[in-house]
Amino acid sequence: MPFESTTPAPAPPRPPPPGDAIAEQFALADSLAALAASEQAAVHARRVAVLKGDADTAELNLPRVGLALSGGGVRSATFALGLLRGLAQDRAPAEPDSSASTADDTDGDARTAAPARPRLAAEGLLGRLDYLSTVSGGGYTGGMFGRLVAAYGLAEAQKMLSDSGASVLEWLRRNGRYLTPAGSRDTGIAVVTYLRAWLAIHTEFMFACCLVGLVVVAPHLLQHSQQWVDPAGWERWYSPWWPLAVGLWAIASPGLIAGYWAARDAPERESDGHGGGRSDAVPNSVRQRPGARDGVFMLTAAASAWVLWRLLQPGGTVDPLRYGLNWPTAGLLALVSLASGQAIVLGWLWFTRETYALSVARLRNWLTRALRVVLLASLALAAMGALDRLSWWVLEEFLIGNQWLWGGVGVGSVVLVVLRALIQPLQQIAAETSKQAQNWLPRLLSVGSLVGVAALVTAWLTVLQWFVFAPETFSGLRDVPAVLRAGLLLLGWLVWMLLTAGNAQMANTSSLHSFYRGRLTRAYLAVGNLRRSIDKDHPHHADVTTVVEGDDTRLANYRPEATGGPIHLVNTCLNQTRDDQSGLYNADRKGTALTATWRGFEIGPEQFLGMRPSFDAGTLGRWVAVSGAAASPGAGAYTSRGLALLVYFLGVRLGHWMRAPRERVTLRWLSRLAWDWWPKPLMLTSEASATFFGVERPWWYLSDGGHFENTGVYALLKRELDFIILSDASCDADYEFGDLENLVRKARIDFGAEIDFYSQDEASRLFSMDPAMITVLSPEDMANNHSCRGVLLARIRYRERPGPDGAAFRPEGTLLVVKPNLHDALDVDLLAYAQKHESFPHESTGDQSFDEAQWESYHRLGEDFGRALSDDWLAQLPGWHSPAKHNIRISARLSGSKGEAAPRAEPLWRRGARATAIGTTLGVGFSGTLLLSMWQVQDQLQRNRSDEQTETRQLFTDVSKGLQGVDGACPQIPEHVVTQASLLFELRGSAAMRPLEQAGLDRLAGRIAEECRKDVTSAPGCLSAYQRMQSDLCTLVRKAPTEDTALNYWHPGTSPEEQARAAGRVWRAVAGYFPSFPGLGRLPVEVATAPPPAAPPVQMQVPQTEAVPQAAAAADAAAEAALNIMPLRACARPGGGSSTLYLQIYDEASRPAATALREALQAQPGNLVQVAPIENVVRSAELKQQRRAVPWPKPTFVLHDPASDRCAVALSRFIGPPWSAAQAGDTEPVWIRGLPRRLQATPGVIELWLPPVDPANCTVCDR
Incomplete structure (x- = not known):
């Protein structure tokens, strides 16, 4: 490999002067060999700088040392800060130069001492660090240290860190609550920042659901508007x-x-005898x-x-x-x-x-x-x-206003009782099989997230269905048909996409990355800003909430090694959940390491891209924030669709989209078009669905480096360093060493390196261990240690290669793991904090706001380890002063504590176990109270049902007695009996009526129907009583079952012709706002349909002459007079008889106004309309335990007979306040609809549905 090395290389030539730094940076080739050469030169240069120009060959050729600061949020950052301060406080005496000669003075009496030989660790062990590799929270402190070195130089930075009264330490201690350093004011800023991010992500999701919803309702919308299918x-x-x-x-x-x-x-066949035996198969x-x-x-x-x-x-x-x-x-x-x-x-x-x-x-x-x-x-x-x-x-x-409260309480109570019964067995199972229980947690989280997203999608689709199909949405859309409403949504979605889809950076600005980066930058990186005064007593002091120029620096300009500091490697995770052609995909890792420096980007174990001016490198603050972006939809090996959905919809998104430095593959034309023109929705969809393509897309999704490897040692193993110090401050209360286990596995797979840990006995045999200083422990002893400062030591055997003599050998290195653990010699305040907080020093990473005691305890613990790591103690370990060569014979297992067999010794400062545990589950008393409450509710419901049945039986008895002697020819029925009969017939089909009572009611209805068919007698007073019975009892008996017609999935309340006419009216209304385009008012397709039935009779148009107006005026006057004499003559049936009108209301507040309308219709001459008693359909549905009706937004006539349209027009003239006031200015104040085909029509019957009214605006409602 390009980073392979066996012995320290001779001193390379000095790097180019600073003036050529930019040229050197952008001339670096895209290979690990070029990167290795550049870093080797930089290490030599930084050592020369630390030695102040003295080219001491021994010091320049010392083994390379790296420090890794692990992830763990502010806990890791604070512990690492203490460790750095402890290392900076080491003051090893300078060694005299043995090669220098002495000289006598002129008197020959005195001898002058030779000058001290400069050493890298002369002013602190930080001078020995050639590399600094950070992940997540370790990057907070690593970036702070790098900025400090870049601004002041290594020597001054070590002095500032070692000084307990320095302003740097005071600044960092004061900003332990880096997310909310200013208290409630910053909490408010954090809240509004979160709400802004949450609103942004849900706005995007709303528009995504808009498109999905339009696709989902498309078949229903087509049927609603065209009604092609039966x-x-x-x-x-x-x-x-x-x-x-x-x-x-x-x-x-x-x-x-x-x-x-x-x-x-192909079937096998026997050989044909020429070849012997059986042939393999039929020839292809x-x-x-x-x-x-x-x-x-x-x-x-x-x-x-x-x-x-x-x-x-x-x-x-x-x-x-x-x-x-x-x-x-x-x-x-x-x-x-x-x-x-x-x-x-x-x-x-x-x-x-x-x-x-x-x-x-x-x-x-x-x-x-x-x-x-x-x-x-x-x-x-x-x-x-x-x-x-x-x-x-x-x-x-x-829309019908159903209350789910009782049902929710009932179901919730049952679930609660079941959980109460199962909670103790579940806790016992979890205690016995904690690993299996932990494995179930991601699955449960995934299922819960999917259910939550399904509920959220359903909620948005419900809103869309309401907007498109509900009869009552907004007053301006009441007469707009569904297809035009859907078109408005589609237009809004298109406008949103055209305005925002190309804004790729919106995926980052809508997350919490900027807030997180800003707080980290000002709390940690700003200490290296020469323009900011961090001393609180300085007259120009700027607090952490103030943005000062220079708080952050561009990554291309961040070079702490130029002033003697280490090469800082910032580690992140490049997420990838889909296979590609890059060779980086791993179904288990779901991502690869991406390490950023000013030299370029390392991708995985073998790829490197040298920095170029066109790269989206950003700032150091961005990379430190990305390295700590733990809460991200893309989480490397921890990525799951459920977790991604949860993080996405909660708005807790810290990951970052980075423009790809270089195109890796040629995308298909459609994919290329989408990423060029609509990158934002593709990025957000990738986050929500946990779909990431690694380096194969124009944008890369980066997240916490701990999602790939949390220790930071991975990048140092790639460079095959001789000595690596690891500050492992991850949350590992049981000392299971999960991060180290992951490191060992990845080191073997990616680099061919083997890591073997020392046992305590093996370390004691090879090295001198002063219990008062540092003790190398076995991994299984770490959890049970409290008597000494325990560390872990491991041998690294790098990939095998041929040596100078041709024989294969494996270079070795040393890994020293400093893991937080407590011992008896710590400070009193630290042990007191540990006594009060049993999880210390492994408190949850979710706690990112440390108070003073918490911050000081972690910092002091790290400082205690750092001060104990002296140069003399480290010198006995292989790889510190000379190339590593270990003599380990038996390595220790990397495992947790020894288990139940070995009892864990409790230190004196740790609280003893309590005799009794505090229960965390529901108590028995609460469960008993809950069960009693449920029983009382159930008993009350049964009593109510029994009371209803008793009242129904009494009502049936009273009505039967009242109608016992009724004679349809000359009925004499008291008014209260009619009212009782109306209530009784509303209970038809209700669960409150027993089967025997239902049969009796049917027989009573049949008897009343027989009486209604009788002719009236000529006796005095019989005619008015007969008419009253016909309009009251007879209409009740003849009334067919009614169903809600305002909202029905398969049976819309409006026909395609009515919707087409409504669309035409809307189109012409819109065209009226654009008089400059006269052709806009003409519909693209003319719909040839009959006039709407709700339209009043159209007067005939005649030529405009002098005599015609007089004749027309006379005809109108005659028609008006005839209308005043008999306004409901249109309601007369063709074969004789009258029409029947059923008034339906939705609330009792509408009954007075509906009663006034009924009385006005009954007072009309001719007895052409029989007006049935008013029915409250909501109350009837409740009595029958049926679904309540969805209200019509306007007074609506439902015609059983199409020939009743003129009667409906005549009846509409009687609809007055409050409904006429509510529809003032409406071009169609009353709707006239046909009866849905699923219902049985009765000729001559008209239903009038009156919408609910506001009692505050109803003057007639008080009658």
Whole structure:
């Protein structure tokens, strides 16, 4: 590999002067060899700078040392800061130069000491660091240190870090709450930032759902506007998508399955005797003729299809427009597909020029892939049908005002009790099999996220269905047909896409990346800004909430090694969940490492792109923030669709889209067009669906480097360093070493390197371990240590290669792991904090706001380790002063604690175990109270039902007694009996009526109907009583069941002709706003239909002469006089008799106004309209426990007989306040609709549906 090295290389030539730095940067070739050469020169140059120009060969040729700061948020950053400060405080005495000679003074009495030999670690161990590799939270501190070195030089930076009273430490300590450093004011800023990001992502999702919703409702919209299919045959499918899904599966899958079975392997045959034995197979050049069984199977399927067609054709059963997709039709399609699929496959095998084996293999592959496509397409159609029907059902429930409170309480109570019963067994199982329980968590999270997204999509589709189909949306859209409403949504979506789809940066600006980057930059990187004064006593002090120029720096200009610091490697994760041609895809990793420096970008283990001026390199703050972007839809190996959906819709998106430095592949023209013109929706869709293509797209999605490898050692292993110090401050309370395990595995796979850990006994044998300083522990002993500062030590064996003598050998290196652990010699305040916080020093990474005690405890713990790591102690380890050569005999296992067999010793400063545990589940008393409450609710419901049945029985008895002696020829019925009878008939079909009472009510209705057929007698007073009975009781008995007609999926309330006329009116109204375009008012297609039935009679137009106006005025006056005498004469039936009007209201607030309308109609002469008692359809539905009616937005006449249209027009003139006031200025104040075909029509019957009124604006409602 290009980074391979066996011994320290001789000093390379000095790097070019600073004036040529830019030219050197952009001249770097795209190879790891060029990168290695550049870094080797930079390491030499930085060592010369630290040595202040003294070219000490021994110091210049010391082994290369790297420091890795792991991820872990602010916890890792604070511990790493303490470790850096401890390393900076090391003051090793300078060694005298043994080669220098002494000289006598002029008196010969005194001798002058030789000058001290400069050393890299003379002013602190930070001078030994050639590389600094950071991930996530380690990047906070690593970037701070790099900026400090770049601004002040390494020597001054070490002094600032080692000084406990320096302003740098005070600044960092003060900003431990880096997300909200200013308290409530910053909390408000964080909240509004989050809300802005959340609103942006959900706005994008709303427009995405708009397009999806328009596709989902397209078949319903087509049926609503054109009504081509017969609802009687289609409504059993609930949604048109479901028969389409079944039809697609029936017409495609049988043929694909039969074709696969027909593509059989060539049969083996006996040898012809010339070669002896059996031949391998039929020669590939021989074509296989279809066998007899194939022909019989194909002919049987075809014959069955023909017979089924002949049987179904006479009855017209195979008629999709009338019957939809029924099972006979589906069977016919399957048989045709079966025969066709086998015939096509056999024909292909017969006529193809390819060898038989190759043709069979390709056919099987193609047929399997095609079957997968058909399956996915069928499932997609079925899913759209489910969304269509579910959103429609929710819309109906919303419009009728159903309350789900009791049902929700009941279901929630049952679930709560079940969870209460299962919580203890589940906790026990989780305690015993914690690993398996943890594996279930992502699955549950994924399922929960998918369910949540489905609910969110359903909610938006419900809004879309409401906007398109609901009769009452906005007052301005009341008369706009559904197809035009859908067109408005499509127009809005197109405008949004044209305005925003090309804004690629919106995917980043709509996330929390900018907020996160800004806070990190000012809290950590700003310490290296010479324009900012971080001293709080400085007169020009700027706090962390103030943006100052120079707080951040461009990545291309960030070179701490130029002033003696280490080469800083910022590690991120390039997400990839789809296979491509790059060779980087791994289905388990779902991403690869991307390391950024000013030299360029390292991608994976073997690729490098040298920096160019055109690269989207950004700033150091961007890369530090991306390296810590843990909450991202793309999370490397942790990526799942459920997690991506959850993070996406919560708006917690910290990942970053970076423009690809260089095109890797040539995309297809459609993909290229989409990424060039509509990158934003593609990026957001990729995030929501966790679909990332790595380097194969023009934009790369980057996230936390810990999503690939969390220690930061990966980039240092690539460079085969001699000595690596790892600050591993990940959250690992049980010391399971998951991050180290991941590192060991990736090191072996990607670099061929083996990492073996020392046991404590092996380390004690080889090295001198002072318990007061540092002790090398075995991995399994780390969790049970509290008597010393414990670290882990490992041998690194790099990839095998030929040596100078030609023999194979493996260079070695050393890995020293500093992992937070507590011991008895720590400071009192730190141990006191640990006593109060049992999870310290492995508190949750989710805690990103450290208070003073928490910050100081982690910082002090890291500083304690850093001060203990002296140059003398490190010198005994291989790889520090000389090339690494380990003598390890038995390596330790990288595992957690020893388990239950070895009891864990509790330190004195740790709290003892409590005698009793505090329960975290629901108590028994609460569960008992809940069960009692549920029982009381159930008992109350049963009592209410019993009371209803008792009241119904009493009402039936009273009505039967009141109507016992009624005579239809001259009825004498009290008014209260009529009212009681009206209430009783509203209960028809209700669960409150027992079967015996229902039968009695039917017999009572039959008896009243017989009385209603009698003729009136001439006795005094009989005529008025007879008319009253006809309009009250008789209309109640003859009333057919009514259903909601304002909103119905398969039976729209308006005909296609009415919708076309409404569209024409809307079109002409819109055209009125554009008088400059006179042709706009003409419809593209003229709809030749009869005048609407709701329109009043049109007066005949005559020529304008002097005499004609007088004649016309006289005719109008006569017509007006006749109208005043008998305004409802249009309601007379052609064969004699009167029309019947049923008044329907939705609330009791409308009853006074409806009663006034009924009385006005009953007072009209001629008795041409029988007005039935007013029915509150909402109350009737509640009594019958049925779905309530969806209100019409306007007074609406529903005609059972098309000949009643003129009667409806005459009746509409009587509709006054409050409905006439509500429709003031409306061009169509009253709607007239025909009865849906699913209902049985009664000639002469008209239904008038009166919408709810506002009692505050109703003067008649108080009557």
